[in-house]
Amino acid sequence: xxxxxxxxxxxxxxxxxxxxxxxxxxxxxxxxxxxxxxxxxxxxxxxxxxxxxxxxxxxxxxxxxxxxxxxxxxxxxxxxxxxxxxxxxxxxxxxxxxxxxxxxxxxxxxxxxxxxxxxxxxxxxxxxxxxxxxxxxxxxxxxxxxxxxxxxxxxxxxxxxxxxxxxxxxxxxxxxxxxxxxxxxxxx
Numbered sequence: 001x002x003x004x005x006x007x008x009x010x011x012x013x014x015x016x017x018x019x020x021x022x023x024x025x026x027x028x029x030x031x032x033x034x035x036x037x038x039x040x041x042x043x044x045x046x047x048x049x050x051x052x053x054x055x056x057x058x059x060x061x062x063x064x065x066x067x068x069x070x071x072x073x074x075x076x077x078x079x080x081x082x083x084x085x086x087x088x089x090x091x092x093x094x095x096x097x098x099x100x101x102x103x104x105x106x107x108x109x110x111x112x113x114x115x116x117x118x119x120x121x122x123x124x125x126x127x128x129x130x131x132x133x134x135x136x137x138x139x140x141x142x143x144x145x146x147x148x149x150x151x152x153x154x155x156x157x158x159x160x161x162x163x164x165x166x167x168x169x170x171x172x173x174x175x176x177x178x179x180x181x182x183x184x185x186x187x188x
Contacts, residue, residue: 001187003027003034004078006071008085008096010040015129018168019160020084022179023127032187037074039095042067046098053105057116062105071099072106080123080157080186083145086165087130090140103152110151123157124149125186129165138163157186 005024009016020036027034043066053061060072075081083100085092092100107117126145130138138161149156160182162175 001032001079002077003032003080003082003187004074005034005036005082005084006096006099007036007038008040008083008093008099009129010093010095011086012038012040013168014086015162015165015168015171016084016086016127018171019129019162019175019179020082020127022176023082023183026180026183027187030183030187035074035078037071039071039093039099042071042095044068044095044098047101047104054108056105057108058118060105060118062102064102068099068102072102075103075122076106076118078122080125082125082127082186084127085129085141087128087132087138087141090137091144092128092141100148103148107151107153115151115153117151117153120153121155122152123155123186124152125157125182126159127162127182128160129162131163131165133163134161158182 024034045064045066052063060069062069085096106119109115128141142159
């Protein structure tokens, strides 16, 4: 399976990177091809809402000239995309959110006959790390993520929330076990 991981944390060696690293190790050990895009180093503009992309049916139709169209093409070429981010104010990071918003250019005719998506049939998974617990904290990010599968016409492969994160050094074997189980689950 060809897998793309979108690492949305600003910290290249932070909590999200540590957990995602364990996921990636397991995926590679299981024979999958895994690629990582560290979004913090990319030029990512937000969606302008111009809808010019809706005039293009079989390609990424975004008119902006930044790094997002290339990332979207990598998503299209992958069997599974892992969206990974720390939790910021009940949602994913600005870097990851910019990419998610720009996936608007990948589908047409949503809520209409002929709804099509360049991601149709692919798998998507969400990995989030955060300092707090789940309740009144993380569930909003996962609810929002669960809703993108309908316009994307994708399969919700799985999700993982690692809460009570302080530093990567404080993550123990139980967190690694969660990451490994997540890697196995999203590729099953």
